[in-house]
Amino acid sequence: MAILPIKKINIFAFKEDKEDILKLIQTMGIVQINESNTDFEKEDSSNYKVFFERAVDRLNQALQIIKIYIPKTNLQSNLLNPKRIILPKKRDEIIEEEKEITRLASKIIFSHEEIKQKKADCLQVNSEIESIKPWENLDIHLRFKETKYTRSFIGSLPGALNPQKITKKFSKDLSNIEDIEFEIISADKNQICVFVVCMKEDELKVESCLNDMGFTKPSSDSTKLPPKHEKIKLEKTLCFLKLQIATLKSDILNIAKKLDDFMFLIDLYSNKIEEYNAIGKLSHMHNLFILSGYILQKDCTLLKTTLSNKFCVAVEYEEPRDNENTPIVLSNSYLVSPLESVVESFSLPKKYEVDPTPIMSVFYYVLFGLMLSDAAYGFIISVGCIFALFKFKKSGNSIKQSAKMFFICGLSTMIWGIMFGSYFGDAIDIISDKFFKHKFSIQPLWFFPIKQPMKLLGFSLGLGILHIFTGLAIKLYSLIKQKHYKEAIYDVIFWYFLVGGIVVYSLSSEIVCDMLVLDFKLSSDVANFFGTTAVVGALGILFTSGRESKGLKRILKGIYALYNVTGYISDILSYSRLLALGLATSVISGVFNVMAGMVSDTFLGPVWFLLIFLIGHSLNISINALGAYVHTNRLQFIEFFGKFYEGGGQKFSPFKLNSKYTTLKK
Amino acid sequence: MENLGLAFAILGVALAVIMPGIGSAIGVGLAGQAAAGLITEEPDKFSKALVLQLLPGTQGMYGLLSGFIVLSQLGLMSGSPSKISLLAGLSYLCACMPVAFVGLWSAIHQARVVVAGINLFAKRPESFSKAMILAAMVETYAIFSVLISVLAILSLSNVK
Numbered sequence: 001m002a003i004l005p006i007k008k009i010n011i012f013a014f015k016e017d018k019e020d021i022l023k024l025i026q027t028m029g030i031v032q033i034n035e036s037n038t039d040f041e042k043e044d045s046s047n048y049k050v051f052f053e054r055a056v057d058r059l060n061q062a063l064q065i066i067k068i069y070i071p072k073t074n075l076q077s078n079l080l081n082p083k084r085i086i087l088p089k090k091r092d093e094i095i096e097e098e099k100e101i102t103r104l105a106s107k108i109i110f111s112h113e114e115i116k117q118k119k120a121d122c123l124q125v126n127s128e129i130e131s132i133k134p135w136e137n138l139d140i141h142l143r144f145k146e147t148k149y150t151r152s153f154i155g156s157l158p159g160a161l162n163p164q165k166i167t168k169k170f171s172k173d174l175s176n177i178e179d180i181e182f183e184i185i186s187a188d189k190n191q192i193c194v195f196v197v198c199m200k201e202d203e204l205k206v207e208s209c210l211n212d213m214g215f216t217k218p219s220s221d222s223t224k225l226p227p228k229h230e231k232i233k234l235e236k237t238l239c240f241l242k243l244q245i246a247t248l249k250s251d252i253l254n255i256a257k258k259l260d261d262f263m264f265l266i267d268l269y270s271n272k273i274e275e276y277n278a279i280g281k282l283s284h285m286h287n288l289f290i291l292s293g294y295i296l297q298k299d300c301t302l303l304k305t306t307l308s309n310k311f312c313v314a315v316e317y318e319e320p321r322d323n324e325n326t327p328i329v330l331s332n333s334y335l336v337s338p339l340e341s342v343v344e345s346f347s348l349p350k351k352y353e354v355d356p357t358p359i360m361s362v363f364y365y366v367l368f369g370l371m372l373s374d375a376a377y378g379f380i381i382s383v384g385c386i387f388a389l390f391k392f393k394k395s396g397n398s399i400k401q402s403a404k405m406f407f408i409c410g411l412s413t414m415i416w417g418i419m420f421g422s423y424f425g426d427a428i429d430i431i432s433d434k435f436f437k438h439k440f441s442i443q444p445l446w447f448f449p450i451k452q453p454m455k456l457l458g459f460s461l462g463l464g465i466l467h468i469f470t471g472l473a474i475k476l477y478s479l480i481k482q483k484h485y486k487e488a489i490y491d492v493i494f495w496y497f498l499v500g501g502i503v504v505y506s507l508s509s510e511i512v513c514d515m516l517v518l519d520f521k522l523s524s525d526v527a528n529f530f531g532t533t534a535v536v537g538a539l540g541i542l543f544t545s546g547r548e549s550k551g552l553k554r555i556l557k558g559i560y561a562l563y564n565v566t567g568y569i570s571d572i573l574s575y576s577r578l579l580a581l582g583l584a585t586s587v588i589s590g591v592f593n594v595m596a597g598m599v600s601d602t603f604l605g606p607v608w609f610l611l612i613f614l615i616g617h618s619l620n621i622s623i624n625a626l627g628a629y630v631h632t633n634r635l636q637f638i639e640f641f642g643k644f645y646e647g648g649g650q651k652f653s654p655f656k657l658n659s660k661y662t663t664l665k666k
Numbered sequence: 667m668e669n670l671g672l673a674f675a676i677l678g679v680a681l682a683v684i685m686p687g688i689g690s691a692i693g694v695g696l697a698g699q700a701a702a703g704l705i706t707e708e709p710d711k712f713s714k715a716l717v718l719q720l721l722p723g724t725q726g727m728y729g730l731l732s733g734f735i736v737l738s739q740l741g742l743m744s745g746s747p748s749k750i751s752l753l754a755g756l757s758y759l760c761a762c763m764p765v766a767f768v769g770l771w772s773a774i775h776q777a778r779v780v781v782a783g784i785n786l787f788a789k790r791p792e793s794f795s796k797a798m799i800l801a802a803m804v805e806t807y808a809i810f811s812v813l814i815s816v817l818a819i820l821s822l823s824n825v826k
Contacts, residue, residue, distance in 0.1 A: 342795075345792075345794075345795040345796070346795075450820070453816065453817055453820055454817070457817075573810075574806065576809075576810070576813055577806070577809045577810075577813075579813060580728075580809045580810075580812055580813040580816070581809070583731070583816060584724075584727060584728065584731055584812070587731045587734060587735060587816075588727060588730065588731055588734075590734070590738075591730065591731075591734045594738075594743055623720065623723065623724065623727060626717060626720060626721075627724055630721070630798050630799070630801075630802045630805075631802060631805075631809075633795060633798070633799055633802070634799055634802045634803070634806075637799055638799075638803075
């Protein structure tokens, strides 16, 4: 239908009712509160807001942490998981315990940090244990250096030397030293741990011999315990750490049972934040406050009666000023409404513009179907969407809307598929030929695009011209509605003359008709008539487009505007993608059918056939449906909207209860 | 030498598949890296990031499509290649050129737009469809090229 009429609203009430009134308005969710730019004083509610924002932040963090420890928790209310239902009794409990719950949230965050710290400690202890392992057989501590007469060396040699080599070198280099004790504690491929004792007078010799071989002292360790005991001690520490981690984890898991409470509190607090936001926008004077904003016209009486039944208030409505940028709400019928989101993703219309959704929707469905154009694919999409509609009955509106949109797109695809005789491409021909030895094919209702591509090209361009001219017609309508009659003639009618004239005139030429396989022939009178219209249009544009300027500049601007005719031509040619994408679907499904057909007479032929068929067609349907979707949007946004649409409207965003995770059962 | 025409026609098929294929592989690769970056931060956006990643993949399909039409017109799919003249073979080769060249470069440039679009989408999730349209603008030229290639190839069906 259209853009819904909106009114400005001012509510005057006593301060003591403020919170209750705001709560009521929030529950009703039909008023958008605006910052009133009066000179009255405002209340600074940012302190409270920050308090709740911090709390929400902490709760959210806690939720994320719970998700780490219980990976299967579904936090988001996603497609398959509708929001959690909270009973009123439960709600009261939660509100009573709200402090305790936020404390638990902090505890989870703290425990999580603790666990991280402890895990790091564990790693360190582990590496210490690893480094001490080779020394396990040593009976003295690693820092042991000397007795009164002896000097001992504890350390490791590179693992490349094997024990025999070391013994050999020792006996060779230190043959003149008698009192020396050499012991290999352990050996692996990385290091050989040795313990050497010698008399103090031989210290230097032994040391240099050891250094020659690449002797290194064990990494510093200050304890005085022999390695074996040290290891036991470390292992105890490790056990203890692990125990602590386990306790912390079980704490978190225990608290995680309160997941619903957390979620509900997040929703509750988020709404509180909204409320404080709203309070910040109110104006105050003496013992009154003023709330101003926008409301849909249809909700006016409802709000007024509800408010004045409960409170002592004055509600005042006024018509927004003409130049005021009021928020926009679109309202359309059941079949058209899914496309509002497409319009919104481009830009909402301004207040004085026409809602383009209804007209656009017709073209949207037709163009999508034409690009995908396969009856079987359309059937699959539609059935999938019906399934989705049932499955997500309770979920959010946006999913249902897209399911609805693609259901109709699927129907359109089916119709075009029947027109062009495409059912999984030419699958029926191939299957009947390969498995039943009798070629059977369904004839198209209209024609095979692959056999007469030029015919479809002509049709596509024709559809494009219709689409573009419809866009111009909307511009014409809105110009007339705004009583800009001159502009209507200058900016629309002349273009109709020029582009329409050129198109019809070109149809009279034999080359174009041959090319597009058109079997009619325009008489030269008609051709001349439309040629003249084109000239009239061109002259009109030439003299009127630069109407803000004077003299030569005006004509120059006119010439520049006339150059825009190339824009129209390229817009029309842009619709050739309808043919290209349509061919892409049918030919690529043909490719997969042929591939599948090639293996059909081998061993287990039907199985292979089915396998290739399924994989190929699911690939084709997904990539071509994506292509059809993207390019339908493009044709709408660029070629169609470009002709008339300004956009830039603000979305109506009422002050209302939002819930991300939970719904309250009444 | 009498089969030189067929050889040229198959060269056309090869180029029509090779060049857009390379382009799409590079393009989907670039876009995939950007998408993976986004998913590390926000795993929930996987499905939409995947849609964006797929966009530069279509050129490869267009190449496949043109190549396939040539193969089936040459009778190679049914196993009995038709004898065609050198002139016809060269014509097939030429007909494959638009999709071959435009496919290669448009896929790469489309991928750059997609990478930027994924950044846009990461910062403003509501701009998803805008990111998609920006990328589709580049694809237009690939579509035009495949259209001309296919029309040229189909019109050659009677030239032997």
